[in-house]
Amino acid sequence: MQPIFKPYNQGQIELFPQRLDDFIGENDPVRLVNQVVDELDLTSLIRTYKGGGTSSFCPRMMIKVLFYAYMRNIYSCRKIEAALSENVHFLWLSGKQFPDFRTINDFRSKRLKGHIHRLFSEVVKMLNELGYVSLDVQYIDGTKIESAANRYTFVWRKSVEKNKLKLDAKIGNIIQQIEKGIQDDNRAADETPTPINSKELKEKIKSFNAKEKQSREQKKQVKELEKHQAKLEQYEQHLDTLGNRNSYSKTDSDATFMRMKEDHMGNGQLKPAYNIQISTEDQFVTNFGIFQNPGDTSTFTDYLDSFEEKFDRQSSEIVADSGYGSEQNYDYMESKGIDNYVKFSYFHKEQKKSFKNNPFLIDNLFYNPNGDFYVCPMGQKMERIGTTHRVSDRGYHSEIANYQAIRCEGCPLRGECYKSKGNRTIDVNHNLLRHKRIARENLTSERGLMHRSKRPIEPEAVFGQIKSNRKFNRFRLRGLAGVAVEFGLISIALNLSKMMKKVINERIMEQKALVLRAENIICLVKTEIQNWKSIVIKYCFSFSASCIIKKGTAFSDSLFFIASN
Ligand code: SF4
Numbered sequence: 001m002q003p004i005f006k007p008y009n010q011g012q013i014e015l016f017p018q019r020l021d022d023f024i025g026e027n028d029p030v031r032l033v034n035q036v037v038d039e040l041d042l043t044s045l046i047r048t049y050k051g052g053g054t055s056s057f058c059p060r061m062m063i064k065v066l067f068y069a070y071m072r073n074i075y076s077c078r079k080i081e082a083a084l085s086e087n088v089h090f091l092w093l094s095g096k097q098f099p100d101f102r103t104i105n106d107f108r109s110k111r112l113k114g115h116i117h118r119l120f121s122e123v124v125k126m127l128n129e130l131g132y133v134s135l136d137v138q139y140i141d142g143t144k145i146e147s148a149a150n151r152y153t154f155v156w157r158k159s160v161e162k163n164k165l166k167l168d169a170k171i172g173n174i175i176q177q178i179e180k181g182i183q184d185d186n187r188a189a190d191e192t193p194t195p196i197n198s199k200e201l202k203e204k205i206k207s208f209n210a211k212e213k214q215s216r217e218q219k220k221q222v223k224e225l226e227k228h229q230a231k232l233e234q235y236e237q238h239l240d241t242l243g244n245r246n247s248y249s250k251t252d253s254d255a256t257f258m259r260m261k262e263d264h265m266g267n268g269q270l271k272p273a274y275n276i277q278i279s280t281e282d283q284f285v286t287n288f289g290i291f292q293n294p295g296d297t298s299t300f301t302d303y304l305d306s307f308e309e310k311f312d313r314q315s316s317e318i319v320a321d322s323g324y325g326s327e328q329n330y331d332y333m334e335s336k337g338i339d340n341y342v343k344f345s346y347f348h349k350e351q352k353k354s355f356k357n358n359p360f361l362i363d364n365l366f367y368n369p370n371g372d373f374y375v376c377p378m379g380q381k382m383e384r385i386g387t388t389h390r391v392s393d394r395g396y397h398s399e400i401a402n403y404q405a406i407r408c409e410g411c412p413l414r415g416e417c418y419k420s421k422g423n424r425t426i427d428v429n430h431n432l433l434r435h436k437r438i439a440r441e442n443l444t445s446e447r448g449l450m451h452r453s454k455r456p457i458e459p460e461a462v463f464g465q466i467k468s469n470r471k472f473n474r475f476r477l478r479g480l481a482g483v484a485v486e487f488g489l490i491s492i493a494l495n496l497s498k499m500m501k502k503v504i505n506e507r508i509m510e511q512k513a514l515v516l517r518a519e520n521i522i523c524l525v526k527t528e529i530q531n532w533k534s535i536v537i538k539y540c541f542s543f544s545a546s547c548i549i550k551k552g553t554a555f556s557d558s559l560f561f562i563a564s565n
Pocket of ligand 1: 376377378379380405407408411412413414417418424
């Protein structure tokens with residue numbers, strides 16, 4: 001038999017060309033992206049276009065393309081450009097328009113700067129209106145994502161400060177020599193030259209050059225000063241860029257060198273990166289923030305403020321790990337009326353027997369709040385001897401109460417109690433202890449246990465999605481604003497994918513429910529029919545019987561036949 005093939009003609013002309021819409025599935029995520037972006041308010045973004053000149057690509061179309069590209073794990077502008085001419089979904093979204101990679105990159109890195117947080121919050125508000133998130137609870141955690149910067153272009157604060165100090169000494173020495181007009185070989189080694197900034201040095205050089213009479217030696221020294229002035233300016237610039245950080249990258253000055261989790265053995269590497277903070281609810285990203293410092297503790301208050309800015313409200317519950325459990329953060333949550341489910345550093349340790357049974361630990365000493373004194377394991381009073389104040393890097397003031405035992409000499413427990421000389425002293429932060437007590441009660445309550453069991457599958461799972469499943473391990477744009485655009489896009493893409501899954505699940509559930517209802521109705525009808533059938537049979541039998549008795553006619557035979565069938 002001859003094989004039969006379907007007709008194949010690449011040059012086929014169609015009388016009625018098909019619409020691209022016909023190629024898009026009813027439940028395809030691209031339809032959701034299209035619908036969501038159509039609902040977004042882009043007024044402020046459109047206002048940034050100057051007007052006049054050549055026509056621009058529609059920003060709504062560009063946003064649809066970018067959202068969908070990030071949903072499909074396509075982050076490179078060249079790949080998005082290729083998808084626009086190869087992929088029917090992209091073609092449908094763009095309306096058969098073909099912006100090139102430069103246009104896409106310009107739109108992403110320039111146009112979206114300063115608008116991404118608003119676009120993101122609009123999507124989250126939409127999720128809130130649809131009932132997918134309540135915004136009442138935030139599961140917060142942070143991760144580090146590598147910057148696009150070169151890994152070996154670091155500037156370290158310590159080395160800049162050290163070199164600047166040496167340069168200050170050199171400059172001071174030369175200035176002294178010039179001013180004295182003599183070769184100062186005999187200057188005392190410990191004589192500290194006064195540090196001078198680059199502007200002042202520039203003025204000094206000008207004044208030296210203005211002098212008519214200059215020896216050869218002096219001229220040489222002034223030239224040397226000019227060289228040092230350039231270097232000094234460079235150091236000052238480095239320190240300016242560093243701000244309160246310890247390092248930065250020359251190729252992305254906003255990125256800080258952070259220790260990253262690299263291999264399975266936990267060996268990390270220092271790489272230029274950003275500290276990303278996110279809040280999740282039911283694995284939807286409800287907020288994100290980009291920070292330059294590696295520590296999570298110091299980002300907390302600013303991060304929660306950004307949530308309030310976006311949604312004009314604050315969540316009633318916060319769940320986070322012990323990295324966020326500082327006095328300042330607890331105070332902040334209390335002032336905002338937030339129920340905290342935030343662990344503190346010793347939360348897990350203090351649940352252990354060895355901790356609970358150690359009578360020498362400050363947490364296990366008896367405290368009398370009325371008399372404001374502690375009682376040590378030997379029953380001795382530890383009286384308050386003073387108060388000290390500590391100021392954190394972020395300027396937060398803590399009050400520390402100091403207590404001291406009256407006489408530890410000759411105490412049989414001394415070896416176990418403490419090692420230093422003199423009577424034992426302890427420092428206690430009562431405010432922090434109060435916050436810890438509240439956090440402990442919350443975390444061990446029924447609701448706290450529920451939140452604790454959910455926390456590992458909330459932000460952690462989202463980071464897994466982003467870094468492992470979506471392979472988003474390194475930023476492509478540089479600077480805080482660029483990085484925010486990229487992370488905003490990936491968060492929106494994640495939310496839309498999650499929303500799509502929920503929508504499809506809801507539809508499947510609806511269909512299942514419909515099928516179930518239909519089956520129930522059929523079942524009911526069948527039972528009803530069965531009931532009626534048995535009634536009719538009964539009636540026919542009894543009627544035919546009476547007929548036989550009375551007449552014995554053929555009519556009774558026919559009724560008997562109907563009843564039995
Ligand atoms: S060493 Fe001092 S503080 Fe410790 S148990 Fe003995 S008396 Fe008390």
